Amino acid sequence: MVLQVFTANRVCDGIVVFLAEDGNWTTSLEECRVIGDGGALKQAMATAEKAAEYAVVADPYLIDVIEENDAIRPIRYRERIRAYGPPIHPDFAKQAIPAATGL
Amino acid sequence: MYHYDELDQRLVDERVEQFRDQVTRRIAGEITEDEFKPLRLMNGLYLQLHAYMLRIGIPYGVLSSVQLRKLAHIARTYDRGYGHFTTRQCLQLNWPKLEEAPHILAELAEVQMHAIQTSGNSFRNITADQYAGVAANEIEDSRIWAEIIRQWSLLHPEFSFLPRKFKIAVTGSPRDRTAVKFHDIGIVIRKNEKGEVGFEILVGGGMGRTPMIGQTIRAFLPKKHLLSYLEALLRIYNLMGRRDNKYKARIKILVFELGIEELQKLVEDEWNQIKDGPLALPQDEIDRISNQFAPPQWKKPQAARLGAEVQRLKNPAFADWVNVNVTGHKQPGYAIVNLSLKTLDAPPGDVTAEQMDGIADLAERYSLGETRATHEQNLVFAYVQEADLYQLWRALDELGLATPNVGLISDIICCPGLDYCALASARSIPVAERISRRFRDLRRQNDIGGLKLKISGCVNACGHHHAGHIGILGVDRQGEEFYQITLGGSADENASIGKIIGPAFSSEDVVEAVETIVNTYVDIREEGEAFLDTYRRVGEEPFKERLYPELTDAAA
Amino acid sequence: MPLLKDGKLIEDPWTHIPDEVAVPASGPVIVGLKRWREERDSLCKRKDPVGVRLKSNHTAGDVADDLEHLGVVALAFPAFTDGRAYTNARRLRERYGYKGEIRAIGDALRDQYLFMQRCGFDALEVRENETEKNWQEATNAITVYYQPAADGGKTALQRRHPPAA
Numbered sequence: 001m002v003l004q005v006f007t008a009n010r011v012c013d014g015i016v017v018f019l020a021e022d023g024n025w026t027t028s029l030e031e032c033r034v035i036g037d038g039g040a041l042k043q044a045m046a047t048a049e050k051a052a053e054y055a056v057v058a059d060p061y062l063i064d065v066i067e068e069n070d071a072i073r074p075i076r077y078r079e080r081i082r083a084y085g086p087p088i089h090p091d092f093a094k095q096a097i098p099a100a101t102g103l
Numbered sequence: 104m105y106h107y108d109e110l111d112q113r114l115v116d117e118r119v120e121q122f123r124d125q126v127t128r129r130i131a132g133e134i135t136e137d138e139f140k141p142l143r144l145m146n147g148l149y150l151q152l153h154a155y156m157l158r159i160g161i162p163y164g165v166l167s168s169v170q171l172r173k174l175a176h177i178a179r180t181y182d183r184g185y186g187h188f189t190t191r192q193c194l195q196l197n198w199p200k201l202e203e204a205p206h207i208l209a210e211l212a213e214v215q216m217h218a219i220q221t222s223g224n225s226f227r228n229i230t231a232d233q234y235a236g237v238a239a240n241e242i243e244d245s246r247i248w249a250e251i252i253r254q255w256s257l258l259h260p261e262f263s264f265l266p267r268k269f270k271i272a273v274t275g276s277p278r279d280r281t282a283v284k285f286h287d288i289g290i291v292i293r294k295n296e297k298g299e300v301g302f303e304i305l306v307g308g309g310m311g312r313t314p315m316i317g318q319t320i321r322a323f324l325p326k327k328h329l330l331s332y333l334e335a336l337l338r339i340y341n342l343m344g345r346r347d348n349k350y351k352a353r354i355k356i357l358v359f360e361l362g363i364e365e366l367q368k369l370v371e372d373e374w375n376q377i378k379d380g381p382l383a384l385p386q387d388e389i390d391r392i393s394n395q396f397a398p399p400q401w402k403k404p405q406a407a408r409l410g411a412e413v414q415r416l417k418n419p420a421f422a423d424w425v426n427v428n429v430t431g432h433k434q435p436g437y438a439i440v441n442l443s444l445k446t447l448d449a450p451p452g453d454v455t456a457e458q459m460d461g462i463a464d465l466a467e468r469y470s471l472g473e474t475r476a477t478h479e480q481n482l483v484f485a486y487v488q489e490a491d492l493y494q495l496w497r498a499l500d501e502l503g504l505a506t507p508n509v510g511l512i513s514d515i516i517c518c519p520g521l522d523y524c525a526l527a528s529a530r531s532i533p534v535a536e537r538i539s540r541r542f543r544d545l546r547r548q549n550d551i552g553g554l555k556l557k558i559s560g561c562v563n564a565c566g567h568h569h570a571g572h573i574g575i576l577g578v579d580r581q582g583e584e585f586y587q588i589t590l591g592g593s594a595d596e597n598a599s600i601g602k603i604i605g606p607a608f609s610s611e612d613v614v615e616a617v618e619t620i621v622n623t624y625v626d627i628r629e630e631g632e633a634f635l636d637t638y639r640r641v642g643e644e645p646f647k648e649r650l651y652p653e654l655t656d657a658a659a
Numbered sequence: 660m661p662l663l664k665d666g667k668l669i670e671d672p673w674t675h676i677p678d679e680v681a682v683p684a685s686g687p688v689i690v691g692l693k694r695w696r697e698e699r700d701s702l703c704k705r706k707d708p709v710g711v712r713l714k715s716n717h718t719a720g721d722v723a724d725d726l727e728h729l730g731v732v733a734l735a736f737p738a739f740t741d742g743r744a745y746t747n748a749r750r751l752r753e754r755y756g757y758k759g760e761i762r763a764i765g766d767a768l769r770d771q772y773l774f775m776q777r778c779g780f781d782a783l784e785v786r787e788n789e790t791e792k793n794w795q796e797a798t799n800a801i802t803v804y805y806q807p808a809a810d811g812g813k814t815a816l817q818r819r820h821p822p823a824a
Contacts, residue, residue: 012130013200014155055132058150076582078521081530082152086522088450088532092183110815114803121800125770141740142770224740254805254815260777261749261808264742341746342718376754381807387820 003065004035005072006048007082008057016082016094017057023047025057027094029072029083034065104165104473105250105395107215114257115212118219122146123205130202145225145263147218148204152525157199157207158221163231163249163273164192164476168463171474173214175459181207186459188444188452190516190567191270192230192476193221197523219257224265226256230272230281233477236396237485238276239433243292243300245275247393248329251384252290255330262337266344267352269337270309277596282478284308284317284598285570287354288336295323302329306336306366307358310564314600315355318363320370326389328374331382335374339366399471404436405490414493420507421496423545427507429492438489440470442482442499443506443514447539450532451517452480461502469495479516481509511548512556512621513539516567520560520577521584527560529577529584529610534558537614542621551621554634555593570594572635573620574601575613586613590620590646591638604643605651616650623649662762664782666794671784673710673731689733692717695725703728712764715743719750726757734780736765745778752779752809772797779809 006019017025018032026032035041048060064075074080085092107115122142129139143149147158159174166174174194178186181203187195199207211217220226229252231245232238252271256262262269272281275292283289289305302324308317324332343361345351358366415422430439442462445451454462462482466474469491470484477483482504487495499505508514515538518524520531535558542548557571561578568574574589585607592601608616621634623646628637638646647654662671673687682688682702689710695702702709710731711722722732732751734744744763751757762782763775775783776798805815 009150009154011136012202014150014153016153052136053132055130055136058136077584078152081521085153087530088522088536108819110803110818114801114805114815117801117803121770138768141768224742257805258801259806260774260804261745261806262742263774264740264745264771338746342743346741346743381814381817385816385820388816391819 003067003072004041004062005029005032005065005074006035006044006060007063007079008048008052008060011055011058018083019044019048019051019060025051029065029095032072034067034072035062104167105162105246105392111254112212112215115215115217115219118146118217118258119205119208119212122208126201126205141223143201143204144222145220146204146208147221148199148201149222150525151197151523152521152527153523154198155201155204156523157196157204157218158189159194159196159211159216159218160221160228161192161194161216161476162229162253163235163246164233164478165246166474166476167214168467168472168474170214170216171459171463171466173210173216175456175463177207177210178456178459184457185449185453185455187450187519188454188476188480188482190478190480190518190565191228192233192478193228194476195519197519222268223263224267225263225269226259227268227270229253229256230270230286230478232274232276232280233475233483234280234430234439234485235275236398237432237434237437237439238278239431240278241276241433242294243275244393244396245273245281245290245292246396247389248275248290248292248302249273250392250396251329251389252333255333255382262341265337265341266346267349267354269340269354271333279594279596280477282567282570282594282598284596285310285314285567285594286317288333289317290329293323299325301325304332304336307355307363308598309353309355310567310569311353312350312562312564313353313355314564314569315359316598316600318358320363320367327384327386328378330384331378331380332370332374334382335377336370338373339369343369398434399486401434402436402488405488418493421493423549424496424505424507425492427511427549428505428509436489438487438492440484440487440492440495440499441477441509442474442484442504443509444481444504445508445514445539446503446506447536447543448503450519450522451515451535458502458504461498462504465495465498465502479514481514507545508548510553510555512542512551512554513548514555515539516555516557516571518559518561518566520558520566524560524565526563527577528562528579529560529586531558531560531566531575531577534575534577534586534610534613538617541614541618551625552633554621556617557592567594568592569600570598571601572638573617575617578607580607584610586610588613588616588620588650590643591635593635602643605647605654619649620646660784661787661789662782663785663789663791663794664760666791666798668785668789668791675712675733687730689731692721695722699725699728710760713744713747715741715747717747719747719755722751723755726751726755726759729757729759731760731762731782732757733762733764736763736767739766739768739771745774748775748779749809769793769797773801777804777806777808777810777812 020026020031063079084097125142149156182196229249231249235246236244271288272283272286273290274281285308291303293303304321305317306320428441471486475483515535517535521527555572557567558575559566559568570592576587587607589601593599687708695711708730712733
């Protein structure tokens with residue numbers, strides 16, 4: 001089954017965030033809400049759209065992720081770079097970068 | 104340099120307040136991202152991969168030390184302590200917050216700077232020759248005309264919603280350093296047969312997914328008609344440029360579809376209607392602006408100049424730097440000094456706030472308090488006395504800005520790529536870094552000689568790969584980064600577009616491919632022949648054979 | 660739809676007549692260019708005034724010879740990013756000397772009102788919630804102009820070098 005996560009940039013500072021379990025937006029992949037089936041998707045989409053309407057986040061969209069060793073990681077390298085920060089600046093990393101990411 | 108008068112200042116101040124209001128409306132949720140986007144873009148604010156990005160315009164690349172210190176202050180206070188010089192003489196900040204963007208613009212306005220129209224479908228920063236006013240064989244100072252165009256193009260009521268972005272460069276030297284033929288409009292200062300100075304107007308150059316070289320639409324335009332002619336040309340483009348397809352909306356496509364003669368006719372018709380109207384430039388305004396770029400009081404060459412000569416003999420590292428990074432000046436006793444922003448420690452074009460402060464201090468001490476940005480993502484001190492070269496070199500070396508590689512293979516133009524950019528297909532900075540490491544031996548770089556290597560992380564070609572003697576283009580192949588190589592491009596007065604040499608290389612193999620290309624050149628070059636000349640003499644075959652032995656074998 | 664005319668919100672005295680609807684016998688009407696060309700004579704004979712709608716791919720030249728008969732030229736902004744109408748407005752005012760109403764129809768941002776005013780628009784059809792105050796603020800946000808345009812506003816250059824008295 002394809003796992004998905006909502007991501008966006010926060011309006012006030014532009015930082016990459018993910019939709020969390022509690023409906024807030026978090027920079028941490030650990031706290032993000034993983035969407036598996038259709039019902040959960042509908043609800044998450046409504047939350048994301050509301051957040052865009054209220055200018056909390058800009059342009060939310062879904063990304064594909066996999067779960068590996070209890071950690072969530074985006075599949076496309078573009079999204080991995082978004083999640084972990086620019087590879088040329090490991091000092092800006094927003095979260096521990098799993099060795100398997102290839103960044 | 105040009106100093107704002109009360110009117111210039113008021114416009115920029117008013118613009119800051121206008122943007123403050125727009126940002127407040129956005130954060131309050133009164134306007135949507137779709138409505139806000141064009142407004143923020145008109146003030147140079149992008150939403151990139153990780154954060155907002157603010158592009159600050161540096162008109163024709165000229166910065167006072169006061170301005171440079173302000174940029175350092177902004178980078179430290181509102182960003183992460185560094186900035187990035189672009190290929191169009193701008194500075195980008197990668198981590199500004201939206202809520203603080205109006206403060207940043209207000210601080211910029213304090214030093215006569217802004218970010219207006221550094222993005223969006225209108226005129227972008229007007230660029231000019233970084234050696235303007237000091238190049239030995241210059242016809243006339245391009246900054247004067249770039250400033251005149253800057254004012255005319257700022258918040259133009261008719262042309263703020265063009266089909267697509269619009270880039271103008273001005274050059275006043277026979278030797279082009281502005282990539283003038285790759286601009287929507289290129290302006291080349293020329294003398295006609297009567298000895299009058301005016302402009303050759305080129306149109307339709309550009310990079311992107313359809314690279315084109317600008318063509319002459321007017322061989323000679325008298326000075327006073329510059330703005331009316333540009334207005335006529337822009338009017339035709341505004342009406343006839345394609346708006347149905349973003350990728351066909353640049354003026355180069357209109358030139359291609361209409362043909363240069365047809366476009367020329369339309370523009371001349373329009374121009375004849377307006378040329379004697381209020382856009383005709385009065386001599387007193389030309390004089391007012393020219394006076395602000397008047398040459399400084401040159402000092403007599405000092406006897407101490409010999410000191411630099413002696414150091415040069417004694418100190419090979421200094422000698423290398425002088426040979427590579429220092430260029431002849433029109434004034435005896437002076438030199439033009441290039442500061443390399445291509446080190447192994449940072450991405451091409453990046454400078455820290457501390458370096459900016461250090462450069463500002465050195466510019467005050469050694470170069471009349473002025474620094475210039477180049478389209479090749481380096482900096483220039485245009486007024487250095489030869490007698491000061493040794494001291495300056497030592498100070499630059501301490502700042503990490505004396506790498507003697509300007510014009511050599513490790514002086515790479517490179518876009519931010521997928522490390523930062525939302526549009527990118529692949530990373531470009533790490534490739535630049537690996538190539539620089541591979542060729543780090545300065546003796547080898549000098550032996551290879553002048554070689555322009557340019558890297559873009561996607562087809563939009565911000566890294567000018569089409570114009571690289573060696574160009575590298577990052578592409579996404581089913582989720583993997585691959586790199587396509589082009590050979591034979593050039594951005595100078597003999598501009599050419601590079602040709603794809605063959606199948607793309609994996610990230611792992613691309614540096615080795617560059618090595619092979621360079622070795623092939625070294626093996627087959629004639630005495631004193633530069634890379635581009637060898638390529639133009641022998642064509643792509645010898646390079647292809649060495650790069651793809653399996654392909655050429657199969658064919659044989 | 661409310662009309663902002665010279666900065667004042669007024670009831671629109673004009674009626675847009677869609678291409679497929681018959682032109683009423685009386686009342687000021689705005690018709691499409693095609694209809695204007697086909698029914699020019701009968702439209703001119705009406706006792707009430709007539710105006711023409713131009714799409715953004717039409718040009719000012721399309722109505723240049725008819726301007727004496729037209730009370731309104733309405734220029735379309737199919738999207739606020741389509742800037743062709745600015746050129747058409749300037750040509751109507753500056754080249755063809757049109758003195759009647761030039762109105763903007765379609766998609767516009769508040770932040771564009773100043774550009775419109777400078778290019779010769781004196782009216783625009785606006786959303787229900789638009790206010791005169793927004794118009795005022797938007798058109799006064801920037802008070803320095805570098806470019807001569809249809810409004811005849813003094814440019815920075817003219818202020819710097821006033822003509823000798």
